[in-house]
Amino acid sequence: MKKIEAIIKPFKLDDVREALSEVGVSGLTVTEVKGFGRQKGHTELYRGAEYVVDFLPKVKIELVVGEDRVDQCIEAITGAARTGRIGDGKIFISSVEKVVRIRTGELDADAI
Secondary structure, eight states, X not given: OEEEEEEEOGXXXXXXXXXXXXXXXXXOEXXXXXXXXXXXXXXXXXXXXXXXXXXXXXXXXXXXXXXXGHHHHHHHHHXXXXXXXXXOEEEEEEEOOOOBOTTTOOBGGGGO
């Protein structure tokens, strides 16, 4: 099993969720986060005063899938989240040793 974490622009969340459901993903976790990469924030003007926004709002999506579905999920996320501009985000893939569904006690693939 693999855990996929994707950091994307907030306005792309619905598109990514729909793309993932089309490839059979039944559950995911979404967290509002802030950060920066190559964008390095930006400067804004408020009531005549200039200030720097260091951390930009992003959305973090987390899901666990079988190893056979990782490539499909990556394609779905990149296709739905890409705008072609800096700051589109990143996808991180890591291994998951064990999954336990708390309610039933199911393990691993049965618990996803």
